[in-house]
Amino acid sequence: MGEIILVRHGQANSAATTEEDYDRLSPLGWDQTRLLGDWMRAHDYTFDHVVSGTLRRHRETAESMGFDAERDARLNEIDYYKLSDSLLERKGEPLPTSDTYVDHMPKVFAAWKEAEIEGNEPFEAFEDRIRTLLAEAAVPGRRVLCVTSGGVIGMVIQQILELDLMKLSKVMLPIWNSSMHRLHVRSGETVLAGYNAIPHLEGPLHVSSRTHV
Secondary structure, eight states: OEEEEEEEOOOBOTTOSSHHHHOSBOHHHHHHHHHHHHHHHHTTOOOSEEEEOSSHHHHHHHHHHTOOOEEOGGGOOOOHHHHHHHHHHHHOOOOOOTTTHHHHHHHHHHHHHTTSSOOSSOHHHHHHHHHHHHHHHOOTTOEEEEEEOHHHHHHHHHHHHTOOHHHHHHHHTTOOTTOEEEEEEETTEEEEEEEEEOGGGOSGGGGGGOOOO
8 A cells, every 4th residue: 555645834924915925934834844754753754755846835844844855846836815816806805814714715716617717827727737646646555745735735635535616625724734634545546544634733732833824
């Protein structure tokens, strides 16, 4: 059996209003990912292949974890800021707040899928790059670590479980920074074996270190 472990990057610049400004780890993000790397080494985690997205927060996460990762742009996040701005411009939908994300996200994905709004790529291109990456990583007998973002992790789970857009948004929203998501690879099949685990942040000492944004 093979295994793919998806890791979401550590906390980035949560006060940002653009993708460019968001794309760097906060001091807490560096701490979260260092603790995850330490936890993996303490539990004898080894990988046949380590790959990260090309975004700065992905590269910094892999570095903080102590891994030298190959870079693959297919693991890069969608530009939710640009999609949200497009939804506001085209359909008058207000920009999301922490209280409205749960309703905002499925509207963004639905409009993006129908090509009513524009991002950095068509929705179908996003689906396709995740599908091809997953197919390449899913090799029986090999363990692969992928450092990426919540949107990519959500789309991987969506494709494996065949979720609709509302359920996809509900999968994406709770994803912790520096969380692990585990896929088991058998011949001809990839299954979800673990979701949103943060064993390195368990216990009362790390309560304040658990973040979603």
